Amino acid sequence: MEKMFVVKIGGNIIDKEEDLVTFLKLFADIQQPKILIHGGGKLATDLAADLGIEQKLIDGRRVTDEATLKLITMVYGGFINKNIVAKLQSFNCDAIGLSGADANLMSAEKRNTGTIDFGFVGDIKKDGVNSCFLKLLLNNKSIPVIAPITHNNEGQLLNTNADTIAFEIAGSLSAHFDVHLIYCFNKKGILRSGDNENSAIRTITKASAENLKDEKIINEGMIPKIDNAFKALASGVKKVTLGHALELDKIIEGFAGTSIE
Amino acid sequence: MEKMFVVKIGGNIIDKEEDLVTFLKLFADIQQPKILIHGGGKLATDLAADLGIEQKLIDGRRVTDEATLKLITMVYGGFINKNIVAKLQSFNCDAIGLSGADANLMSAEKRNTGTIDFGFVGDIKKDGVNSCFLKLLLNNKSIPVIAPITHNNEGQLLNTNADTIAFEIAGSLSAHFDVHLIYCFNKKGILRSGDNENSAIRTITKASAENLKDEKIINEGMIPKIDNAFKALASGVKKVTLGHALELDKIIEGFAGTSIE
Numbered sequence: 001m002e003k004m005f006v007v008k009i010g011g012n013i014i015d016k017e018e019d020l021v022t023f024l025k026l027f028a029d030i031q032q033p034k035i036l037i038h039g040g041g042k043l044a045t046d047l048a049a050d051l052g053i054e055q056k057l058i059d060g061r062r063v064t065d066e067a068t069l070k071l072i073t074m075v076y077g078g079f080i081n082k083n084i085v086a087k088l089q090s091f092n093c094d095a096i097g098l099s100g101a102d103a104n105l106m107s108a109e110k111r112n113t114g115t116i117d118f119g120f121v122g123d124i125k126k127d128g129v130n131s132c133f134l135k136l137l138l139n140n141k142s143i144p145v146i147a148p149i150t151h152n153n154e155g156q157l158l159n160t161n162a163d164t165i166a167f168e169i170a171g172s173l174s175a176h177f178d179v180h181l182i183y184c185f186n187k188k189g190i191l192r193s194g195d196n197e198n199s200a201i202r203t204i205t206k207a208s209a210e211n212l213k214d215e216k217i218i219n220e221g222m223i224p225k226i227d228n229a230f231k232a233l234a235s236g237v238k239k240v241t242l243g244h245a246l247e248l249d250k251i252i253e254g255f256a257g258t259s260i261e
Numbered sequence: 262m263e264k265m266f267v268v269k270i271g272g273n274i275i276d277k278e279e280d281l282v283t284f285l286k287l288f289a290d291i292q293q294p295k296i297l298i299h300g301g302g303k304l305a306t307d308l309a310a311d312l313g314i315e316q317k318l319i320d321g322r323r324v325t326d327e328a329t330l331k332l333i334t335m336v337y338g339g340f341i342n343k344n345i346v347a348k349l350q351s352f353n354c355d356a357i358g359l360s361g362a363d364a365n366l367m368s369a370e371k372r373n374t375g376t377i378d379f380g381f382v383g384d385i386k387k388d389g390v391n392s393c394f395l396k397l398l399l400n401n402k403s404i405p406v407i408a409p410i411t412h413n414n415e416g417q418l419l420n421t422n423a424d425t426i427a428f429e430i431a432g433s434l435s436a437h438f439d440v441h442l443i444y445c446f447n448k449k450g451i452l453r454s455g456d457n458e459n460s461a462i463r464t465i466t467k468a469s470a471e472n473l474k475d476e477k478i479i480n481e482g483m484i485p486k487i488d489n490a491f492k493a494l495a496s497g498v499k500k501v502t503l504g505h506a507l508e509l510d511k512i513i514e515g516f517a518g519t520s521i522e
Contacts, residue, residue, distance in 0.1 A: 078339020090416035
């Protein structure tokens with residue numbers, strides 16, 4: 001099967017214009033089929049503050065009320081998505097920006113956890129990714145750039161975690177491609193000592209992951225990423241790597257990042 | 262050649278949720294290939310006021326500074342575009358939202374009028390519409406929903422008039438389809454007496470247009486629409502109609518609106 005890359009870029013890179021441009025150049029240089037999924041970043045939080053929209057948290061998790069959903073749709077679906085696309089186009093990468101509503105790309109249902117109402121938050125339905133349309137684009141050499149917004153097929157947009165979207169997209173395409181899923185952020189991988197960028201662990205297996213969780217080396221923010229990585233492998237994704245956005249080329253060559261196996 | 266519809270919907274309909282939904286249902290019901298182009302509306306102006314972004318005008322025309330461009334990208338490219346797409350999806354219309362940067366759909370250059378700097382305003386280049394990609398989507402039964410934003414292929418987004426985009430898109434597709442271009446707004450067409458909705462003129466020719474301009478029946482806001490209509494016909498578009506958004510079905514059947522011939 002043909003090799004392809006599903007790359008997720010985190011908010012802390014998006015916030016730094018210069019780093020974002022460097023990363024996008026590396027992404028544009030990938031010769032194989034590829035998809036970019038982007039998160040949010042500080043811009044939405046800043047804009048919420050400017051507009052006096054209060055950010056509600058329940059158990060430390062953000063609640064997406066109507067005003068916040070509107071903000072996210074404007075910032076993630078509009079500003080960030082279109083600026084990334086325009087930049088990629090300038091690097092001769094034929095990008096096309098999409099939310100989950102566009103071409104029914106990601107069909108989701110509003111999260112229903114019983115006691116807590118997280119508001120307009122969606123979880124992608126089983127077989128909810130329109131991989132046919134992604135294949136049509138990739139065959140046309142069009143490069144999807146995906147914002148973390150889904151819809152419920154009844155006219156409602158929903159806020160959906162970008163890491164989860166990356167894993168779902170990668171999984172849905174693994175029937176057609178050898179998919180390498182790459183989570184890019186502002187660290188060189190899972191670091192054995194938190195502040196030493198040269199201590200990235202090369203490889204994590206299911207067994208070593210448990211030990212690293214016990215040792216708190218895989219900590220809070222990283223746990224869902226690692227869990228998603230194993231789920232991705234279980235769903236047919238060939239390879240998952242976590243690494244620094246500015247080392248995307250080295251990650252692809254196999255010389256950087258933490259590989260989950 | 263196969264018949265298709267390029268429909269432009271104006272801001273004053275977008276501002277009224279109920280009217281917008283009624284219009285989108287009519288649009289979804291069109292059986293032939295179709296494209297929707299949407300304008301802005303009050304939302305951008307309201308948000309600018311909330312954020313304290315001053316709207317600059319030169320000779321009565323809006324200047325698109327960096328803050329305004331950001332606002333437009335958020336509101337037109339994000340909020341309005343994605344909400345229209347999600348609504349159409351709920352009506353079983355497989356919509357896909359696009360700006361001019363996406364898939365290099367509309368390549369433009371920053372307007373350079375010598376004395377006046379309108380800021381980040383773009384005019385679509387000659388042959389700047391990627392009609393190949395639009396055909397790919399239409400062949401796939403995907404329905405493009407286009408926001409009035411273009412790009413300059415060097416990473417810069419640009420604000421572009423939605424009426425002009427409609428005319429350019431219609432023209433670019435007229436080599437492949439019998440295109441009917443429809444400008445929808447909140448009036449039943451060009452009205453002989455401005456406040457009488459039953460006085461819509463059925464047909465306007467180039468000769469009668471000149472008389473109607475002299476009589477001020479075709480007034481300021483309508484002049485560019487009428488001029489675009491004649492330009493569209495000259496570029497191969499088969500039919501141009503102006504009419505009420507809530508009468509889109511009747512316009513298509515030929516029973517409503519003002520036809521430009």
